[in-house]
Every structure is written in C-alpha cells, then in structure tokens.
Amino acid sequence: MSLLNELNPVQQKAVLETEGPLLVFAGAGSGKTRVLTYRIAYLIQEKGVRPWNIFAVTFTNKAADEMRERVERLLGTSAKGTWISTFHSACARILRQHIEHLGFKRNFVIYDDQDQERHLKTIMKELNLDFKMFPPRAIQSGLDQLKNAGVTPDQYSPSPYNIFQKRLAVVYQRYQEDLHRNNALDFGDLLTFVTILFRRFPEVRRSYQELCRYVMVDEFQDTNLIQYQLIREMTEAHHNVCVVGDDDQSIYRWRGAEVGNILNFEKDFPEARVITLEQNYRSTQNILEAASHVVRKNRYRKEKKLWTENPEGEPLTFFVAEDEEDEARFVIQKIMEHVSGAKSGRSYRDVAVFYRINAQSRAVEDELVKNRIPYTVVGGMKFYERKEIKDVLAYLKLIDNPSDGLSLKRIINVPSRGIGEKTVEKIEAFSREKGLPLYDGLKQGVEEEWLPPAVKTKMKEFIQLIEAFRKDAGSFTLSQLTLALLAKTGYLQRLKEERTDEAISKMENVDELINVMMGLEQGEEKVSLETFLDKVSLVTDVDLYEDKGNRVSLMTLHCAKGLEFPMVFIVGIEEGLLPHYRRGEEIEDMEEERRLFYVGMTRAKERLFLSRAEERSTFGVGRANLPSRFLDELPVELMQFEEKKGRMESLFSQETPWREHDRQTEMMPEDLSQEISFAEEGGLVLSPEGFFPLKIGMRVRHPKFGEGRVKSVEGMDENQKATVVFQNVGAKRLKVRYANLEILE
DNA sequence: GTCTCTAACCTTTTT
DNA sequence: GGTTAGAGAC
Numbered sequence: 001m002s003l004l005n006e007l008n009p010v011q012q013k014a015v016l017e018t019e020g021p022l023l024v025f026a027g028a029g030s031g032k033t034r035v036l037t038y039r040i041a042y043l044i045q046e047k048g049v050r051p052w053n054i055f056a057v058t059f060t061n062k063a064a065d066e067m068r069e070r071v072e073r074l075l076g077t078s079a080k081g082t083w084i085s086t087f088h089s090a091c092a093r094i095l096r097q098h099i100e101h102l103g104f105k106r107n108f109v110i111y112d113d114q115d116q117e118r119h120l121k122t123i124m125k126e127l128n129l130d131f132k133m134f135p136p137r138a139i140q141s142g143l144d145q146l147k148n149a150g151v152t153p154d155q156y157s158p159s160p161y162n163i164f165q166k167r168l169a170v171v172y173q174r175y176q177e178d179l180h181r182n183n184a185l186d187f188g189d190l191l192t193f194v195t196i197l198f199r200r201f202p203e204v205r206r207s208y209q210e211l212c213r214y215v216m217v218d219e220f221q222d223t224n225l226i227q228y229q230l231i232r233e234m235t236e237a238h239h240n241v242c243v244v245g246d247d248d249q250s251i252y253r254w255r256g257a258e259v260g261n262i263l264n265f266e267k268d269f270p271e272a273r274v275i276t277l278e279q280n281y282r283s284t285q286n287i288l289e290a291a292s293h294v295v296r297k298n299r300y301r302k303e304k305k306l307w308t309e310n311p312e313g314e315p316l317t318f319f320v321a322e323d324e325e326d327e328a329r330f331v332i333q334k335i336m337e338h339v340s341g342a343k344s345g346r347s348y349r350d351v352a353v354f355y356r357i358n359a360q361s362r363a364v365e366d367e368l369v370k371n372r373i374p375y376t377v378v379g380g381m382k383f384y385e386r387k388e389i390k391d392v393l394a395y396l397k398l399i400d401n402p403s404d405g406l407s408l409k410r411i412i413n414v415p416s417r418g419i420g421e422k423t424v425e426k427i428e429a430f431s432r433e434k435g436l437p438l439y440d441g442l443k444q445g446v447e448e449e450w451l452p453p454a455v456k457t458k459m460k461e462f463i464q465l466i467e468a469f470r471k472d473a474g475s476f477t478l479s480q481l482t483l484a485l486l487a488k489t490g491y492l493q494r495l496k497e498e499r500t501d502e503a504i505s506k507m508e509n510v511d512e513l514i515n516v517m518m519g520l521e522q523g524e525e526k527v528s529l530e531t532f533l534d535k536v537s538l539v540t541d542v543d544l545y546e547d548k549g550n551r552v553s554l555m556t557l558h559c560a561k562g563l564e565f566p567m568v569f570i571v572g573i574e575e576g577l578l579p580h581y582r583r584g585e586e587i588e589d590m591e592e593e594r595r596l597f598y599v600g601m602t603r604a605k606e607r608l609f610l611s612r613a614e615e616r617s618t619f620g621v622g623r624a625n626l627p628s629r630f631l632d633e634l635p636v637e638l639m640q641f642e643e644k645k646g647r648m649e650s651l652f653s654q655e656t657p658w659r660e661h662d663r664q665t666e667m668m669p670e671d672l673s674q675e676i677s678f679a680e681e682g683g684l685v686l687s688p689e690g691f692f693p694l695k696i697g698m699r700v701r702h703p704k705f706g707e708g709r710v711k712s713v714e715g716m717d718e719n720q721k722a723t724v725v726f727q728n729v730g731a732k733r734l735k736v737r738y739a740n741l742e743i744l745e
Numbered sequence: 746g747t748c749t750c751t752a753a754c755c756t757t758t759t760t
Numbered sequence: 761g762g763t764t765a766g767a768g769a770c
Binding site for chain 1: 746747748754755756757758759760
Binding site: 359362617618619620621 | 761
C-alpha cells in the first residue's frame, strides 16, 4: 500500500473511489495530476485492472506523455497498453480503424485550421461570397461552433431572417462535401465522426464501451459538448468515470468549452460522488490569497477555500511602467537581480513572463536580447505552421493520400513548374463536375483537349514525379523519402539559389524537420508516413515546449495553464488587454478574462510580479491604457509597489548609446562584482561583458572554414557551442571559446 | 506564368 | 510594426 502513503487523506480518497462516477474538484496546485497518476497505478497494481481497460484523456500530448511517464515510474514497469492520450489523437486512432463505415478511406488526412481556412476561402470564392460581408474568420468560427455542438450540415437549420446563417449553411454543406472528396477531416470532424460512428454502428460503440472499464478525464472544465457526449457514451457500460477539473481555470469558453459540463456533472450522474481538493502545494500564502481574492469576484463558480501550509512568502510586486519598453526593462532588471544580482540564487529557467496576446512578447524579447538573457517563446509562430514545413508536409500528405486536394494545390506549383492558377482552376472545376478528387482530375485532364499541350507536358511530368514517389514510399525511411523529395523536386535547390536570409532560415527549418524524422527513426518502432503525419497534425505549442536548457520562458496566459514557475511576471494588466476588449459584452466573457488572470497568478510558486504600462503601442501607434479593473481586486495589504526609478534618466537616455551603456553598469554595480568573483572561482561567467556575443542568424568568419551563418547556440557559459552553417563545408558544431570566430554582421 | 511592389489588414486566446 | 493578398510589370 506504499502508493497511498505519499498522498494526503483527501487525495487518497480520490484514488480509492474507483467504482462509479466521481467528480474531483481540484483547485490550482492541489495535486491533480498526482491523483490521476496514482489512481491509474493503483488500478493496475492493487485492483488488478488490465492496462488496456484504462482510458485517460488529457488536452495536450505533453500532459499525456507526462502522465504515462509518471505512471510508469510508480509501477516500476511500463504501463504498456494503458490508453493515455488527447481527445483528438484518441479519435484519430478510432477512426483509422473504422472510418470505412462512414465512407472515408483509412488513409484520411487531418486538416489543421490553416488548411481549414484556405479550404473555406476557395469555397467562398466559388460561391461568390464577399469576404468583407462574410469574413472567412467568422464563417470558420461559426463552423467550429456547429461542430463543437455536434450539428451536422443536414441538421443545421439557419434562421430564414439571418443571411449570415443562411450562407453559413451553404458553405458548411459544400465544405463537408469537399472534405469527403479530399478524403480529409478537420479537427472538429475527428470528434463528431466518432459520435456518428457510435450512433450508427452500435457494435463498434459496444466494443469501445467494453474496453473502457475505467475512464479518466483531465481538465474536465475545458471539455466541449461533443467531448462530454463521447465520454458519456464510452462509459455507458461500466460507469466508472472520474473527471478532474477546476471551474476557476476554465479558459476555453470561446472555443466551445462548457463550464456547465463540470457544474452539471452531478445532475447528469446523480450517483456521482464529489471530492474537493483544497490544499495547495505550489504557492506561498500571499500569492494564493491574492489569487483567491480575485477569482472570488466571479459569480458563476463553485465556492471553494484553497489553503496552504507553505510559508507566507513575499508580498506581490506591482509596477507601473511608462510604456511597454519600460515595462520590459523592469522585468529584465528584476530577473537580473534574482539570477545574478543582489538577491541571486535563481536560474533563468525559474522565471516565466506571461502576457495576454502573443504580440506582447516582442517588447520583452527585445530587452532580453539586449541583455543577452537566454529565453524561449512558447507558441507564437509554430514550427509546423511555417510555410516551408507545410510545403514539405503537403508533398508527404499527397503521397500518403492522393485524394488530398488541398495539399496538391499547395505544392503543384512549388517550386514553380509552369502550372499556374488558371490551369489549377480549370482542373478544379473539371474534377468537381466529375466528382473526382483533384489529383484524379489532374490525371484525366492530361487527356483532355481544352488544355494547351505545353501545360499538359508539365502536368505529366508532375504526375510522374508523384507516382514514382508513391511507388517507392514503402521502401524508404521517412527521412530518406523526404530527402529524395527535396532533391527531385528541386525544392532545396531553389532555396539555395535565392541566397536571402529568409531562404537560409527556411533551409534550416527543413533541415530541422529531417532531424525530427531521424530522431523518430532511432526508436524501436518503425514510423510509418501515416503515423508521422498524424503526430505532426496534432501537436500543440505546449507539446513542443520542454525544459531546453537554462532559459527564461515567455508565453501567453493560455499557454501557461498546467505549468508552474518559482518566479512569474504578468505584464500588461490594462483595460483592453486584460480584460481583452475583443471579447463580447457578456458577464461570462468578463469572468473568463478574470479566470485567465487567476490561472496566471496561480502558476507562481514564490514570487509574483505584476505590471502595467501607461502607454502601449499597437500597430506602431501609441495608446494610453487605463489600469485593469482586476488590479482593484487585489488586496492592497499583500502588494508592494515598486518605485519608478530613474525617470529623468530614462528620459535622457533614450537614443544615446553611451548613456545606454552607462545605465546598464549603473543599474547593478553589486551584480558585477559578484559575477566576477563567481567567475574567478571557476563558476559560470555571467557578467554582461563575459557573455558570448553569438546570436542565431549572425554571419561569421572562421579562419579555416570561411564564412558561415550561426544556426543555433547552446549554452551561455564558457562551454558554449554553436552550430554554424558554412558556405563551403556545410554545418559544423564548434566550441565558441576555441573557434576564433569573427563576427561579420 | 512569374516576379515585385504596394496597400490593407491586423492581434485574442488553440485542440 | 509586420504580414499578406492583390495589382501591375515583365
């Protein structure tokens, strides 16, 4: 029974109540993941449940991986067979088995929302819909809402007085038809198709119900209607469903999440038991109290009293900056103080900066770069959303599933091979008329009279290229296939010829993609093209975030959920930003913004810094923002107001470089002396002067290898290594200290 | 058909 | 301040 010894009595109860429906309200930092993992381990080890009868759902792949790892650690063996995954991957897996029942082929592709938007735009163009009157974004979100609610095109009855709805209905119909022709599913379809499958094929549903003897749902407050429906169907036979969540941390209403799911759970499952975890193990008393104080203002919530045995801790620090630059300087100054300065003892990895919208990262990034502080941004432009990556993936998708017209359109003329827009339009119309996938239309079109012979030759060449790859795809590994593709299509060659910074960075990204593939190929299992594409389609920002070295983390408040850091900054606490004004006017929207703030605050373990700027530039235009109403909700006695330092100075020092330098050294004379002595003892060299000046993208010259460009930099100490791509000899990984690099720009 | 330059948009948050 | 779609030149 050693498993239970490490849990508090309430947590124990949550683990032991294995039979029947169970709702666990888990406050921030109350050991939610701990309960779930111990529960799984307990079921397997003590109750003798077979691993494949356990199904645990999370929202991110990262959370799923982490859970599996922790269960394995508890059990001491592998948890093989336990089904731990996200809603979307689980559904993809089910559909790969049974989708033929629904008239799709098993090698369907998954369209992400970028694909979805492109696809929608073509349809809207074909239907002659004015983008101004019907913004594609609005149509897209309307579509998503319908899907999240489980409404199929033929079930949707728009109001006859609402033009938008009427158009939406037409687009929806056409959109789904096209997806079918392309043998493709979007994110929403993954879920809805499984419910349709279950409804129409009871024997399939029963087989999964039989399998899912014990079901667990993490972050239950973020489930939407269709996800909840899925859970209910899956647990119909055994009723052993344990949902864990926190209504105060529900921040995805705008995406269709229903807080109602958690608040009404007891109604839907009258026999459900309810356990509330209220002891917080993460934050200091001050942080917890301040956060609770804020969220208590919400009306639609279940009352709970979080408490902690942790020390009281420091008060929260609040700073009013002049503008976002000033705000960033405050953040950096505090980071330096705590990492290398007067109050040193922290590492960069202990620090996180949260903001409401991605665009806010720039100001902070600029300042971090200026001070040579290593950092990572979670989210923003995602690796798998980059143009070049999507191009390569489109080739692979097409090889895997030739019906995928969207991918075909993406690469049919990339790199340009003389098959232009007009030609594609003709073939598109031709294919639609015949009800064929675009690729098949292309193949038939080659025989048609209405195309100029020169174009037909080009088309034939392209078809031959794809066919050749389709034939050989099985005998290559993923990376081999991709490398061959890049060579044969001339994609890399074209980039090489461009010789722009942008092209170089694209090549590096493609290179990185190959690296990812090679990494996967190191594993024991063979990675099929299909598994790889599935995996890639369903990754999220947070999945890609791992503790890569000692760096400050920057992310949106949404991304921060589920993470924790000793030192947290929340910037831009202003009316319009937090709460964000693009929100609706409903109370529910305002409450969600408040919860967002609450989620951010409760990520902090020891220190919490809050700030706002008097003026902030959006789209390059300055704008004065009022302090956020949420600031008034913070208890004053827990706050410490940071004095604005050197106001005059910053007025003078704007553009004068010597002044800039002056201020840096002035700012932390103690820090410097400390760092230097630390360095003498053989520790890390961290003084600003001691930093190695290499940055990604810099052009450098090596005495032997000649000119090159810095691709990546590892480490910030004397062992720093850099990977440099040289024009003549290719990529080399060098120890910066010995490399004698000369910086060219 | 391809390339380049300008103007309009833009910023929520994402599986 | 940056990106992207669309117009215009070749």
